Every structure is written in structure tokens, then in C-alpha cells.
Amino acid sequence: MGLIVQKFGGTSVATPEKIHAACRKAIAAQERGNQVVVVVSAMGDTTDDLIELAQKVCQYNAIQTIPPKREMDQLLVTGEQVTIALMAMGIHAQGHQAISFTGGQIGLITDSVFSKARIQSINKQRIFEQLHAGKIVIIAGFQGITEDGDYTTLGRGGSNATLVAVGAVLKADVCENFTDVDGIYTADPRIVKNARKIDRISYDEMLELSGLGASVLQTRAVEFAKKYNVPLHVRNSAHDGEGTWIVAENPNMEHIVVSGAALKKDLTRVTLKGVPDRPGIAARVFGEIAAANIVVDDIIQNVMDDNTANVSFTVEHGELNDLKSVVEKLLKELGGNAKAAYQGDLSKVSVVGVGMRVHTGVAQRMFGALAGAGINIQNITTSEIKISCIIRKEDGPKALQLVHDAFELEKTR
């Protein structure tokens, strides 16, 4: 008995039959005595199909081929709106009551950064009214609306952001993230064949893993879940088995040194050389990059003898074009001999575990595993609960398996 927010990803609602199965899951949860809210993504490849359609429309003797982001969001939000209506109909067809809401209809207000907007508030009143009336409430994931009434999308994994944000404002007992995998694995099972499903993992570990390339849950969703202490349950929509619970850390978790390993692909390392070594320069550089909504990682700064500094960091390959224009502008303003160098085709292999706080020798074991196979480490960054090594892209899969083996992650704890 409680309030459950369920989310069904695109593959879990890809066909009328799968939508029916998702409806049955929502109804089953309600029949167990819960109030049920459902967040859904667009069906299957809908979003990709819409993007392709947009590209076709923009190809005729085009002067500018990149569509305005506002219009792309106007287009893409229709994908989830189709699914919510179908879910509500599917539940109704089973003799239960349901009502669907777009992001706008529940007042899911975002900033106006089209294509990667941030949630600012949700009006929970309308949701509670419908829950109290006995209805299953279906909400469109991935989307919101600005104060001016423009539609926005929340960027990659936006439906999970919606799931957790809705769970947080409603103070849900659990957010169930239904997907096409059984849960979070010790490493990507497509690469590491003996990867093992994790039963419980802390928010912080999940945060690190998400940021490092584990694609099931995005950083933003986990951050939100942690902030509002909403338990997340990642599970497979194809069966009723338990998946992975993502919960607040507890002392028992520190017995496990490393919980999982991850591989992040398609990184480019950017190095700014000859940057004047003055206070505030780094803040300025990364401030401008952040203002352009580009995420950077693995920042390293060295001061040289000639009173200049080298600043290097990584960005995902997809952000490179946006980044380059920011960097060109920055270099001009910094003046002097500042230059930028770009090294592509990199990956990052990482291990994560809250146990690192109390156990030693983790870095040594990881570096040893990679060195033993002749894999060159180009860069190392660490946090309290993770160690990351930048390596050549071609070494990535092998490195992930080596690290997984080194910490015996396939073994149940």
C-alpha cells in the first residue's frame, strides 16, 4: 500500500502488445492497493524516426540544415504524447480508470534550454486529484513546458528525469524504472559476458557509474533520486523478477570494495596550452563552456615554467562542434599564445565502489591489470569512490574485461 511511480522506456512500449503489457503492470500495482502514476517514453524508434523526418524536410536546397531547437522540441514531444494517450486507452479497455497528461498539463515547468531543459517545478495538485479519484495517472516523460508555453525536451534519458522528479514531488514510496534489461550490471554485459546483476547499489555509486557510461540511468535522474531520497528500482518489463534497487548508502555497503566497472566511449581530450596563469582563468574557461551547456570531465591543470598553464579535459565526441566554437572565442579573448589541441578516439575505463573509502590498494590493482596487458594509461582521475583511466578507444572493451576480472566482479557478494 503506497504510491508507486512506474516508468516504461521506449522498448517497453514499442508495440500495441507491449503497451498492453505495460498497462497490465500498472493495473496489477493498483490492484495490490497502491496509487499508481506511470511515466512513459515514446514508442520504440519514434524519436529517431521524427528526427529523420526533420532531416528530410531540411534537405531541399537548404541554406541552413540544422533546424531551430525550439521546433525540434515542438516535434519530438509528440512522441511521448502518443504513448500516454494509448496507455490511458489501454487501461480503460481493461475496465480501469486512467487519465493522461503531457508535461505541460501537469505544469512541468522547465528553463528554456531547448533539447536539454532542466525541470524547475511540477504542479502536483492535478496528479493528486486524479489519484484520489481512483485513476491511474499517465504522464509523458522527457518533456516539459516553459513559462511562455513553449515545449521543451529534457535531453538524453529525460524520461528518467521525469520519473524521479514526479516521484520526488509526490513523495513516492518507490520509482520503478521498467526497461529491457534485468537491472544494473557490474559492467556492460554486451562487452563483459560474465557481468553480474547488482541487487542493491547506493545513489553515489550509481551516480558515478551513470556519469561514466552506464546507460540505464542518467546522472541527473540519480542525483534527483538521491536529493529527495526516492528509492529507485530498475527492472525488466518482460517479467516480474526483482531488478536493481538504488537506495541510500548504508554501512554494509562498504564491505564491497568495487561495485561495478564502466566504459565510456567516444571521448575527445582537449588541451589548452599557453593559458595565462592568473587567478580566475580556469573559472572563466569552464564558466564559458558551462554557459554553452557542454559537459566536460577529467580536468587536469599544470602550471608551466613560463607562467602559463596547460588545461586539459575531455568531452563527448558529440559535443565537439559546440565546444570548438566556444574554445575559439575563448582563445581570442585570452590572447597571447594560447592554443588548443584535440585528441580523439579515446575511452575511459572506471571502477566504482563506496568501499574504496575504507580499503586501500584499489588503484594499484586496477593499474596493474591494465599494465599487465600492455594498455597505456593516458590520464588518471580519481574521486573518493571511483578511479578512471583514459585509454585508447581500441583498448576499451579489453580493458573493461580486465578490470572486471581483477576485482572478481562476477562473484556474488
Next chain:
Amino acid sequence: MGLIVQKFGGTSVATPEKIHAACRKAIAAQERGNQVVVVVSAMGDTTDDLIELAQKVCQYNAIQTIPPKREMDQLLVTGEQVTIALMAMGIHAQGHQAISFTGGQIGLITDSVFSKARIQSINKQRIFEQLHAGKIVIIAGFQGITEDGDYTTLGRGGSNATLVAVGAVLKADVCENFTDVDGIYTADPRIVKNARKIDRISYDEMLELSGLGASVLQTRAVEFAKKYNVPLHVRNSAHDGEGTWIVAENPNMEHIVVSGAALKKDLTRVTLKGVPDRPGIAARVFGEIAAANIVVDDIIQNVMDDNTANVSFTVEHGELNDLKSVVEKLLKELGGNAKAAYQGDLSKVSVVGVGMRVHTGVAQRMFGALAGAGINIQNITTSEIKISCIIRKEDGPKALQLVHDAFELEKTR
């Protein structure tokens, strides 16, 4: 130089290439010095595809297979939203500025009669702001939003209702209805091979023709155009030729006795027998039917010797199920021996022309043409500018051709 509202129907935006062509038409109108607003329908068969998807979702062991109308509207409005975004992108790709708006985003408020909502108001402020900024404004047809923020659709031909309503609030110089035919014909050219395109026709004639089965423009759109005196230009999106202008009546028009003929198919005649002949009964009967949003026509009432009345009228076949439940309820309340009879498989052939006001012998010529071919007339209704005959459905196409020939409608006036 003026303000033009263009509308592109589903077939005129069915593919990326056709959307591009529509974008070029809007840009051309702007380059001639006009402010341009564009209303669009869903692409090609999108609406039908969405309805089919809904039916599939509702088929699994369903307890109730008819989806809630609110959810059907929630689903269907996505069709036009896709087109507006693509149109705005297509215009942008050509180096021009455009912005798209859903019905909700221009405050197109309707009542909450889902699936056939009526427009109550439009907030023209946002449209004018964008026009003044030099943009082509793209608006989703067929849709609106209630005061509560629920999406509604405007029923069949709803995009034309949007076209004319937007034209009216903006006081447009012309509303151009781009479609896949060259204009309004003296009869449906798929049935009458020598039907002729009409150059100019009055609002009242068009109103009658629309109500009688001419499918290019719906009654509601024409009513609105007449009320606000907005000239309508129905034309083919495939070329630049002139189509049919629908305008206020002028004295010259009375020289033409009959402007066009029409055939309305799939009618059922409903006869209520033994209805108590008391004042207010007819008002009550048709009041209840209207309250259920069912359109009836060809009403005839006869008073019998036993102080009861027979009331008969026609409805479109598609409305029959809704109607039957209203009629059952009415009969119970009326008590006595009141009974209902239904006769299906009927059609209605009609001629229309403002010239009937001043010319005589029109009815005679029509009845003679039908009688000469042995077609039995089951019912006759007339207005100031039209004559309609209910006939058997199987006689329909032949009757239309006979009437067309009798008034020599193929000849240019």
C-alpha cells in the same frame, strides 16, 4: 500587400517533399510583401494511422473497446503538431524565419466537447508579435485547448475551421485553402465526369453545398467565413492556377439559377410514430438530439387523426448508434405508443443556387429529370436557394448526373 492565411490539407503535406513545396508557397507569398500565417493538417494518413493504433491497443481482452474521447483527442492532436514543427523547420532551411504554434499555444480555446469541439476564442496577440518580427507563423489546424488545458479536436474538416477562425480574428485579406483539387465543382467530378470548376460562389451557396455533401469545405468553416466576411480561396497546392473564390453575394450572382449539385450518401431516415401531438414535443425531441451533438436534417412532421404525430428526419449513417440510444431514452419518456423506425441506404441529391430566389420552375425541372429516369423520390425538402430529394442510395450517382445535365451545369456562365 496584406495578410494572408494559407491552409495546407493532409494530402498537401503528406511527404517531406510536399512539405517543402508548401514552405515555398508560404515564402513566395511573404516575398510578394504579405504577412503570412499558415494552418496545417496532419501529414497524409497520420490521423487514420493513429486511430488504427488506438484500436489495436484497445483490442486485448477488452472490457470496453471504445476509447475515452479525451484520450483520443490527446492522441490525434499530435498529428498536426508534427506538421507545424516540420513546416517551421522547412522554412528555416530556406533561410526564412518561421515559428510554429499548437492550438493551445495561440490560446485557441474551445468548449470541452471532445472530438467535435467548437472554437470560443483565439489570442491573436502572440501571432501578431511574430508577424511583426517578420516571421511566417505556422499554426496547427483541427485542434484547440479547453480552459482546463485539455486538448480537443474540432471534428471533421476542423483544419478549415481553424483557417477561417484565424483569418477572422486577424482580419485577413484572404484565406487560401490549398488542397489536392482545383476548386469547387458543379458536382463531384469523381461521379460527374463533365463537372466544371466554379470560379466564384457565394457563402450561402457554398454553405448549402457543404451541408449537402460537397466535401472540400465544411459548413462550419463557411459559416464562419460568411459571419466575418473573410474571402476564401480554394485552390490546388500542385500548381499556381486560380481556384474557386467564396465571397459575399452580389447581384450578378442571381443570373445563375443553379450553381452546383451535390450528392450526400449513407443517410438513414428515422421516423418516430405515435408521438403525442402536444406543443413543445418537437422542441424536446430535437433538443435532446442536439444535446448529444448529433446533426439531423430533412425534418418532416405530420399530424395523424388520433392526435399523435409522425416525425421523420435523416441522420448520417455514422451517427446512428449515438442517435439510437438518445431515441430509446426519448421514447420511454414520451410514453404511450411511440415507436421508432429506421430506413437505411438512402442518399440525397440537391441543387443549389441563389438564382432560385428570382427564377421559377427549378423544382419542376429537377423532379422531371429524376422521374424521366424512373428514380423514385422518397422525400423533398427545400430552402430559399436549394432543393433536395431523398432517393435510394443505389440511384445516387445516376441522379446526380441527371440533375447536372438538366441544368447544363457543365457550361460556363
